[in-house]
Amino acid sequence: MSAEVAGAGLAHLVGLIRSLSACGRDSSQMCRSVTSSQAGADLTAVPGREHRPMPMLAETVDAVVGVDTHRDTHELEIAHPTGAVIATCTVPNTSDGFARALGWITQHAPGPRVVAAVEGTRSYGSALARALGGAGLVVLEAEQPTASERRGRGKTDAIDAHLAVLWALRLDPARLPTPRADGDREALRTLLCAREEITTAATGQINRLKALLRDGDDRDRALARGKFTDADLNTLARRRQPVGATRAQAVRHGEVRRLTVALREARRELKANHAALQGIVDELAPRLTDQPGIGPVSAAQAIVSFSHPGRCRSEAAFAALAGASPLEASSGPTTRHRLNRGGDRALNRALHIIAMIRMSRCPTTQAYVERRRAQGKSAREIRRCLKRYIARQLHRQLTAAMATPA
Helix, strand or coil, rough: CCHHHHHHHHHHHHHHHHHHHHCCCCCCHHHHHHHHHHHEEECCCCCCCCCCCCCCCCCCEEEEEEECCCCCEEEEEEEECCCEEEEEEEEEHHHHHHHHHHCCCCCCCCCCCEEEECCCCCCCCCHHHHHHHHHCCEEEECCCCCHHHHHCCCCCCHHHHHHHEEEEHHHHHHHHHCCCCCHHHHHHHHHHHHHHHHHHHHHHHHHHHHHHHCCCCCHHHHHCCCCCCCHHHHHHCCCCCCCCCCCCHHHHHHHHHHHHHHHHHHHHHHHHHHHHHHHHHHHHCCHHHHCCCCHHHHHHHHHHHCCCCCCCHHHHHHHCCCCCCCCCEEEEEEEECCCCCCCCCHHHHHHHHHHHHHHCCCHHHHHHHHHHHCCCCHHHHHHHHHHHHHHHHHHHHHHHHHHHCC
16 A cells, blocks of 8 residues: 555656656756755846945944933943944033043044044034034934834943944945034024924913903904904003902903013014024025015025035935825825825925915916816825925025035
């Protein structure tokens, strides 16, 4: 019985070999291909196409300094391009500490080509990054380590400084993340932060004022239904307390007057903020606000995010920074893209405001919207396309206006 089974198995094997031979497959060639693949041969190489490994910063520098910044002290590590640690030190977050750090780097650097990867270049490490850059070092804006990078290492300042070194060594020398610019750009950022704070406070004051007016007479309730004009605020601020008012009425009257005065002051501050933004924007990027839908606030946000020529290597990178790059959202027979919900949301909001203004006021944009709607595009997809176009336009204009000699 076992002989019959063995014979059947042999016959099946012979038939399999014959079928493979009939299909033009040589068993010896199959063995050679399997052997070569097991030996590690490059099966993905394309004849006639040169494959170059991605360059790394480790190939172009003599040493890398990783810095983990804090409120009071900074942890520094200097390492070879191989990642081997040369020395570590801790300096205070003061001018004397920055001088000590520069002297320490000069003492331990094995060569003149030194790059510093600093965490928090717009936070606790801003002053140190400015001092290192002023001394001639190339300063990089280091990213904070992710959870996967920390896994199995623990959490100390020295570990974070070493992770900053390893992060920098893997970078492409042609795409280094340099810190955002200071000077006029920092002035714009400060004005935008102040405007956001004033607007948020004024919104809360308007809501409280309307709540108080809704408890008044018909005239007060009519004021609470609409937007407050300057005349309305002046009238409320000059209103006198009624004779024989109860304690609740007197408190309500005093609170209404206080909120009204605060709102008038907030509007004056916003007007002064608007004029300051317009002046700086006109100096940095002349005629940028002449474009439809671009006001001083949106232009200032675009300049703050753009920072300086070279921070975004292309207009596609700027669109990705703005969260305006298209993301594939296809499924089955449907081919479509959707909005990008990442990136700099403040810049994305500025693009959204520009797009909405153009859709309501610009004839060229309105014609484009009608043409895309006739092609079956939804309103969200049309806005995505417009924001991508606006990002391209802003990048080109800012690059041309803010370009400086190398």
